[in-house]
Structures are given as structure tokens and as C-alpha cells.
Amino acid sequence: MQQAALSVSALAKSFHGRRVLHDVAFEVNPGELVAFLGANGSGKSTTLKCVAGLTEPDAGHIELGGSVLTELSGRQLQLARSQAAMVFQKIHLVPRRTALDNVCAGALARVSGLGSLSPLFFSRELRQEAMGCLERVGMADRALDCVGRLSGGQQQRVAVARALCQRASVLLADEPVSALDPNAAEQVMELLAELAHEENLAVAAVLHQPDLAQRHADRAIGLLHGRIVFDGPATALDEQVLENLYSSERNVA
């Protein structure tokens, strides 16, 4: 078996004295799309945020592309973390800038100096690479459109292109399709699965819709009250597993 792109073990996190993650451990391999499922408050988003550095875990071990994040700090940690690119539910692009400029911004960790502070000074090579990323997500024809003029689904694809321009090996997607209509959601999920299978990316996506996971994911990880209670092929997500994941939501204190 190949080396995992992302491996997490013994991850723990509390908010205001309430334990939200207990001993979370999983791996995501290159070439697979792993869906994280669970009810609201089950800890699936928190898990992803710990990996992305948006939340500091209390304890645990996170290994990403060969570097152990939990042993690094400062700028080194930030650079090591850029091995994982993130796609957000709220997309988080700059609406007044073109799709191309937004995608180029994904490469900022690689460029430095005063020239990196304005899109005016982005190099030809970088623009060329960004065009490639836009082409990969099917948005090359809208490269010079301001992002604010694109539809939600198109914006999310541009955001995926920005993540690709980061040259990451892991793609973290936090509810990437929750704000999209069913058609756009389907397209973005197809894109994420394609990127895993064809570009050998490791994709971890927090999803709210089990049917999307069943259709597009290779593997699913189910969380309940901050613990992993299911880790298996997406095809094994049957009624009983889902019942267990979602029905007990009312019992949460």
C-alpha cells in the first residue's frame, strides 16, 4: 500500500470545556475522495479545520506530505500546511478580481517580494499555470470575468482552480457544495472525484448530503459526537449506518 497523503491520529479538541473531538484517527490516500459525514456538531468540520490550521488541536498527530504539522510552528508550519489546499462552503474568492487573478493568488506561497503584492506583477509563467488550472476545472473561457459575475457553481470551480494552483497534494473541502443548487453541486462533486482519480490528489470533503457521498466518494468516514464510528467504502453506507449517524442528533445534550 502506498504512503498516505494525510494521516491523523489521536486528534483531540475541546471548545469551552466541551470535548468535540475524541481520539480521531484516519488516513487519506492519494487518488481517493473521502467523504466526512455526520450530524451538525459531530466534529467533521473541526477535524478538517485542525488539518488546515484554522483551529488549533489540543492534542494529536497530523502528518501531511511527509512533514509532521504538530511539530512545526510559525512560517515553517504555514508552508508545510500549504501542501493541503482548502475549498470553502462560502467560496472566499475576491469578487472584484478576475477568475485568473484569483487563481494566481493560490500560488502566493511560492512567490515573494514586492512583485507578489499586486496581480499586475504576476509573471507570465504563473498566469500560464493558472490558465491550466482554470482549464482543468472547465472555466478557461471565463478567465477574465470578475468572479462576482459568475454563478455559485462557477465560483466554486474557480476556487478549486485556486486550490490546484497551490500545487497541493491534499485537497480539503469544507461543505464545498452546501450553498449550491443540486446541478452545480453534482458538477463540483464530479470535479473533485475526477481530480482524485485522474490527478492522484487526496481529497477530503465534509458533506452534508449522504447521497452525494454515496455517488461520488470512494470512502466515507462517519463521525458521531466527535468520534469516528464508521470508516469504510462509500458503497457500504447503508440505511443502518446513516440511521446511526443522524438519528441520534436529538440525543446530543
Added chain:
Amino acid sequence: MSLRTPPPPMNIVSASSTGLKLAPSTLPVPRDPRRASKALVWGSVTVVIVLLHLFAIAGTDFDPTLLVDGWQGMARFVADAFPPDLDWEKVVKPGLEATLVTLWIGLLGTTLSIPSALLLAVFASRTTTVHPVAYQVSRAILSFFRAVPDIVFALIFVTAVGLGPFAGVLALICHNTGVMGKLWAESMEETDQGPQEALSTAGASRLQQITHGSLPLVVPQFVGLLLYRFDVNVRSSLVLGLVGAGGIGLLINQAIKSFQFDTMLTHIIIVLILIIVVDQASGFIRRKLAV
């Protein structure tokens, strides 16, 4: 309410009478235990406000009868001012030239404060600052520049560079840095943190996050506030003229001192036109930007 209820008379407008009406609750209305203390608070606030106004009236010799008794003085003043003196060589031309100076003072006072205001705004915004100390220090600097009126800055600079428009420009730069920096910092704090956060996870440096994630989001607000400040600064530079910083304010001051009220009226009309034009122009550009 049953359908057979007759319609209300036409002169009673009561939209809710045909809609849903729930039966009154059988539960007792709970007594608010804080009711007495609320009444006490409101009562004492009212007393304090009334007292403050009584002190203020005494302190400012506020007496409307004086205005009624002295109306003739005002009427004489206005009668002297009409008709305005429209002599081109002696009044209108110098007035227009001085107005241009006023406009230039306002322009430079606004644009030359952009670098300092921008720098301080980035440090003084919780979302972009580099360190809590930098945040507090730049907030303090902005507060100082804002608190000292431009006219005081003008009086200080006059002692260094002498009477004239340059002192006015320097004064406006100082005061405007304080005001615009504060407004910009606030508009940065109100904008969406998302893009900045996204670039942070992508490994962008702090400065890159600001120039690619924060600033592009606030450019329209920044330009809008800049135009608003230009508008205000042109008006301020009029007042600065009164303390010797040149421009049309100076001419108005001279006209009053030499009792040439008809000349003064001409200058005031020019000022009025200038302010309306600047106000309309900046409003027009701001509306275009808001789209």
C-alpha cells in the same frame, strides 16, 4: 374569525381584522420584576438631561429676546450686503482665483494623507494588524490626529512655514490622516475575512494576505470615503483661510474686517457654488462606484 363577520366600515382601516386572530391567553401576564428599576433609570436619566440643558442655557447666555430686540442690526448688515458687488476686476476675479487655491488646499490635504492614513489603517484594523501593540499604538496616533482640530494644526504650522496655503495643506494632511485612517480601519474590520483566511491556508504571507485578500474588498469603500473627505476638506480649507491659510476664506475675512459686506456676499456666493459643485461631483462618483 368567521367568514360571516360583516366587513368593517370603510373609514376604519384595519387590515388585521380579517387575518388570523389567536384567542387571548389564559396564562396570567408575568410581572416584570425589573419594572420599578427601569422606571427609576428612565426617570433619573430624564432629570439629568434636563439639568444639563439648564446649565447649558445659563452658560451660553442663551436668550432669544436678544435676537428679537436686535433684528435691526442684522437687517442693516443684510441690507449693506445687497446687492453683491459683482465688479469683475476687483471682486469676482480675485474671488475665483482664491477659490481655486482653496480647492488645491483641499485636494493636496486629502491625497497627501493617503499613505499615512493607509499605513495606520492597516495597523489599526483588528483583522490586518501585525501585533496587539501595533494596533494600540496606531489607534492612539489616529485618535490624536483626529482629536486635534485642523485649525489648531494650521496655527502650529503657520509658526513654522508662515502664513499661506502651505500651512493649510499641512494642517489638513495631519487632521485628515486621523479621520480617514479611522474610517478606513473600520471599513476593513467590517469586511468579509474569508478571502484573507483562504490565502492564509494557501501559505500566503501576512502582507500578501492583505494586498490580495483584504484591500481588494475595500477599494470601493476606500474611494468613497476618500471623496467624502475631499468634500469635507474643501469646506475645512475655507475655515483655515480665516486663520491666514490663504484661499477664499482669507478674502471673506478681509471683507468683513473692512466692512465691505457686498464684497463678502459675492465671495460667499462663489463659495456656495463651489461647495455645491464639489458635493455633487463627489456624490456622482460615489454613486457610480457603488454599482
